[in-house]
Amino acid sequence: MISIDILPEDFLNTAIKDNLDIKEYIIAVKTDINSLGEFAPSWVILTEKYLYCISEDFSGTEKYDLKYIKEVFAESLVSIGMLTFKTDMGYVEVCKFSNTLVPKFSCFASVTNKIIRGEEVREEDIDKNVEHRCEKCGKYLPNNSMRTCPSCIDRKAIILRLFAYGKKFKVQIAVITLFLLLTTIFSMVGPYLSGTVFFDYVLTDNGKADVFGVDLYGKVVLIVIILVAFRIFSMITNIIYGRISAKVSGEMVYNIKTDVFESMQKLSMKFFSNKMTGNLMTRINSDTNEILYFFIDGLPFVITTVLNILAMGAFMMAINPWLGLLCLIPPPFIFMFFRKFMPKFRKMHNTLFRRRSSMNSRMNDSFSGMRVVKAFGKEQAEVRNFGRDSMRFSDSAVKVDIVSSTVFPVIGQSMFIVTIFVYIIGGLFIINGNFTFGLMTTYIGYMSTIFGPMSNLANTVTWASYAMNAANRVFEVIDAVPDIKDCEAPVSMPDIKGDVSLKNISFSYEVNKPVLHNISVDVKAGEMIGLVGHSGAGKSTITNLITRLYDVNEGEITIDGVPVKNIKLEDLRKQIGMVLQDTYLFIGTIAQNIAYSKPEASLEEIILAAKTANAHDFIVKLPDGYDTMVGVGGSGLSGGEKQRLAIARAILHNPKILILDEATSALDTETEQQIQEAMEKLVKGRTTFAIAHRLSTLRNADRLMVIEKGRLVELGTHEQLYKAEGVYYKLHKLQQEALKIRGVE
Amino acid sequence: MSEINILGKIDFVDCRDLTMRKTEGGFISLTINEKEYERVNFYRAFPLSKPDEYISVRDNDKNEICLIRNINELSQEYAQLVKMDLDRRYFTPEIIKINTVKDEYGYVYMNMLTDSGERSVTIPNGSSNFIRLSDVRLILIDIDGNRFGIEDYLKLDEKSVRLLETLI
Numbered sequence A: 001m002i003s004i005d006i007l008p009e010d011f012l013n014t015a016i017k018d019n020l021d022i023k024e025y026i027i028a029v030k031t032d033i034n035s036l037g038e039f040a041p042s043w044v045i046l047t048e049k050y051l052y053c054i055s056e057d058f059s060g061t062e063k064y065d066l067k068y069i070k071e072v073f074a075e076s077l078v079s080i081g082m083l084t085f086k087t088d089m090g091y092v093e094v095c096k097f098s099n100t101l102v103p104k105f106s107c108f109a110s111v112t113n114k115i116i117r118g119e120e121v122r123e124e125d126i127d128k129n130v131e132h133r134c135e136k137c138g139k140y141l142p143n144n145s146m147r148t149c150p151s152c153i154d155r156k157a158i159i160l161r162l163f164a165y166g167k168k169f170k171v172q173i174a175v176i177t178l179f180l181l182l183t184t185i186f187s188m189v190g191p192y193l194s195g196t197v198f199f200d201y202v203l204t205d206n207g208k209a210d211v212f213g214v215d216l217y218g219k220v221v222l223i224v225i226i227l228v229a230f231r232i233f234s235m236i237t238n239i240i241y242g243r244i245s246a247k248v249s250g251e252m253v254y255n256i257k258t259d260v261f262e263s264m265q266k267l268s269m270k271f272f273s274n275k276m277t278g279n280l281m282t283r284i285n286s287d288t289n290e291i292l293y294f295f296i297d298g299l300p301f302v303i304t305t306v307l308n309i310l311a312m313g314a315f316m317m318a319i320n321p322w323l324g325l326l327c328l329i330p331p332p333f334i335f336m337f338f339r340k341f342m343p344k345f346r347k348m349h350n351t352l353f354r355r356r357s358s359m360n361s362r363m364n365d366s367f368s369g370m371r372v373v374k375a376f377g378k379e380q381a382e383v384r385n386f387g388r389d390s391m392r393f394s395d396s397a398v399k400v401d402i403v404s405s406t407v408f409p410v411i412g413q414s415m416f417i418v419t420i421f422v423y424i425i426g427g428l429f430i431i432n433g434n435f436t437f438g439l440m441t442t443y444i445g446y447m448s449t450i451f452g453p454m455s456n457l458a459n460t461v462t463w464a465s466y467a468m469n470a471a472n473r474v475f476e477v478i479d480a481v482p483d484i485k486d487c488e489a490p491v492s493m494p495d496i497k498g499d500v501s502l503k504n505i506s507f508s509y510e511v512n513k514p515v516l517h518n519i520s521v522d523v524k525a526g527e528m529i530g531l532v533g534h535s536g537a538g539k540s541t542i543t544n545l546i547t548r549l550y551d552v553n554e555g556e557i558t559i560d561g562v563p564v565k566n567i568k569l570e571d572l573r574k575q576i577g578m579v580l581q582d583t584y585l586f587i588g589t590i591a592q593n594i595a596y597s598k599p600e601a602s603l604e605e606i607i608l609a610a611k612t613a614n615a616h617d618f619i620v621k622l623p624d625g626y627d628t629m630v631g632v633g634g635s636g637l638s639g640g641e642k643q644r645l646a647i648a649r650a651i652l653h654n655p656k657i658l659i660l661d662e663a664t665s666a667l668d669t670e671t672e673q674q675i676q677e678a679m680e681k682l683v684k685g686r687t688t689f690a691i692a693h694r695l696s697t698l699r700n701a702d703r704l705m706v707i708e709k710g711r712l713v714e715l716g717t718h719e720q721l722y723k724a725e726g727v728y729y730k731l732h733k734l735q736q737e738a739l740k741i742r743g744v745e
Numbered sequence B: 001m002s003e004i005n006i007l008g009k010i011d012f013v014d015c016r017d018l019t020m021r022k023t024e025g026g027f028i029s030l031t032i033n034e035k036e037y038e039r040v041n042f043y044r045a046f047p048l049s050k051p052d053e054y055i056s057v058r059d060n061d062k063n064e065i066c067l068i069r070n071i072n073e074l075s076q077e078y079a080q081l082v083k084m085d086l087d088r089r090y091f092t093p094e095i096i097k098i099n100t101v102k103d104e105y106g107y108v109y110m111n112m113l114t115d116s117g118e119r120s121v122t123i124p125n126g127s128s129n130f131i132r133l134s135d136v137r138l139i140l141i142d143i144d145g146n147r148f149g150i151e152d153y154l155k156l157d158e159k160s161v162r163l164l165e166t167l168i
Helices: A009-017 A099-116 A155-165 A167-202 A220-266 A269-274 A277-319 A321-328 A330-368 A370-375 A379-431 A437-451 A454-479 A539-546 A569-574 A590-597 A603-612 A616-621 A639-653 A669-683 A718-724 A727-742 B076-089 B158-165
Strands: A027-031 A042-046 A050-055 A061-065 A071-076 A080-087 A090-098 A500-510 A513-523 A528-532 A554-559 A576-580 A657-661 A687-691 A703-708 A711-716 B018-022 B028-032 B035-046 B050-059 B064-070 B095-104 B107-114 B117-124 B130-132 B138-141 B147-150
Touching: A027 A090, A027 A099, A042 A090, A042 A099, A050 A090, A061 A090, A071 A099, A080 A099, A080 B076, A090 A099, A090 B035, A155 A167, A155 A220, A155 A454, A167 A220, A167 A277, A167 A437, A220 A277, A220 A454, A277 A321, A277 A437, A277 A454, A321 A330, A321 A379, A321 A437, A330 A370, A330 A379, A330 A437, A330 A454, A370 A379, A379 A437, A500 A539, A513 A539, A513 A554, A513 A711, A528 A539, A539 A657, A539 A687, A539 A703, A569 A576, A576 A639, A590 A603, A590 A639, A603 A616, A603 A639, A603 A669, A639 A669, A657 A669, A703 A718, A703 A727, A711 A718, A711 A727, A718 A727, B018 B076, B028 B064, B028 B076, B035 B064, B035 B076, B050 B076, B095 B147, B095 B158, B117 B138
Parallel strands: A528 A687, A528 A703, A576 A657, A657 A687
Antiparallel strands: A027 A042, A042 A050, A050 A061, A071 A080, A080 A090, A500 A513, A500 A554, A703 A711, B018 B028, B028 B035, B035 B050, B050 B064, B095 B107, B107 B117, B130 B138, B138 B147
């Protein structure tokens, strides 16, 4: 028994009592919407012979005999899904489910279909991770790649791991800790000097004169000098502290970033297509920065604040407990207040932020579409639209301002009120001779040191949890295991011949959405195969499998008789070259880009490759020649020029197997001729798989594979296929007519 | 100068040509021009703004069979069948009350009462998931693409309005 959802014992027992024979169920899944369209759970259960749909409270039971079911479908409607099956008599609805459960039901349908067809169901057919819920609390995960939700992550483990990055900097961290202690001492000493020492010792005759055995009475200049010296000293420690901590945290973050980037490079394409690139950049950049800021600003702040509170609190309590208490009671309340208030305030800010971005995108929309706006005379309509968004933004901004201009002064005043009380009670103590004016000044100095950071301290709690999340996400990437890696005993093949053979391969990127079905073909070394078919037919997928960017689900791909899975990845990649529709140029010179696959190439080799690719001419004409900097998308170069650089790159790479994916689309006729010529030189002697929309570009192919809806429908030379008058013939005809209309042949 | 008109006319189906039947499996089979379709599905061309107009009738391979201008042109019996199919496809429970809203880590966790029962949803934080159809009418789309509607959010109870207003 393998199951997506486990049937609860009670439910199973009651069902069996009701004579429902579901004890030996194969797979069960729980839906969240009943037949009336209410959010109420039902169970869909598959046994050897029957398909059941039983509502959780047993108010309704349906039983379908598998004998009559041809195929089961998990249909996706607009905002709901439906499990249906087909019989000879037509379609039948089994149950509904919300979009949340689509992956589960897709999996259920595919397993059920296997059973109907009499195939064996294996453990791996069931995608265990179909539901993105927190492993601990079951709450829906905000991010598919997470395993535990933000509130359940193991904070202790993460903190320990973060600290592990600090191991290298033991000395620096010791110094930082020492300096944090010094900072606390300085903030203690400051108010003491300017308060107690100044008023009670320096200005008071017969004060306790024997500080360090020195009578301080009247020594105003001395105390001022000491105060200034302390200031300067404290400033110097702050500078040194800042410099060390910047260096340490910078390097720590550098190490984390490098680790993340390195693990990402190891991961397979699947990882990258599952996540948006932007998302990945966020992980490397803002997540690590979040950690950095917490460590550089947040943590030391918390430490000094807490130390201050402890040290000053102890001092105040020791000298005068009553006055001490008066000073120490309000801070916890202020802290609690901010803890409660800040999230609300942040929420208001979020609203403000949301409204601002919708206003900005409206503005951006209008400005970048200004030609269209003006051409259709829609200026007034745009003004109206903007006015609406702008009004909503301004409403929200006013709200935020009103709240902040009310709450913060009140909080500020509350501190003032406490100070007044200290004056009153302290004053009384002084009159009674139990206290001194200097001490009272020190108390007031300490109070502002303690009160000041309360709002920030309250923020730090949230800040810490954000940093923990960021760290969690970062570690998740670092820990991810690449699913494409060398097998245990990889075969080293430094020099492959180029025989490629596909044996009954099937593949799907997502469960239940097969892209390729049962494709077989034997390709001899040096042969050029053209892949033909509508877009989305699965042509690029075939090349992705040959290059092992993905692994096949079923069947096998061999090169020179060795399964690709067993070939050492390094050897495999070295001998496969790709020229794609969009040539990606990395930041660097043209020469570096050509030599990307072979950095040790000599300049002559680079020029030779460029010449063969018909690129030399245009490169030399550029002001900076081969030293021209290209980058992010290869700005400044035309599509055809970039394409020829890609060909030069592939020529230098000199692979045994070559993939050309739409390498010649969208080029003008002249450049195309040049590229075609370069391409012919490149292809010679290599096993080539070429994908092209324009069938004429495949005229040199030895054989054509016609792919339709993931199946290989025709295989043969152009003449053979043309004569057969099948799919290829139709495609060819269609295209010729289209080209005739455009006046191209 | 005469007016240039390159737009043809939409060929709406004459609803008198249609016969429909509810199948045992809960679907609708349709006969038009003596051709029978074992199962047809109905799609709204304007699901949000004109739910009852411009209904596209499609076979099970999603090819369009015909276009109905307005459900009201159908007989009451057929109109009901079509509505049933549409309501199933465009399942959008109406929100009656918002119980809790938690805005955390870029996602809004919301618990609410709908006319289909209680439901907790996760909504990515961002205005594109709160569609304003008019000043008061809203559609919420959660992280999985489930939809929820509010006819007039100002008519909800005070707490729900307050909670909603922080989000839109």
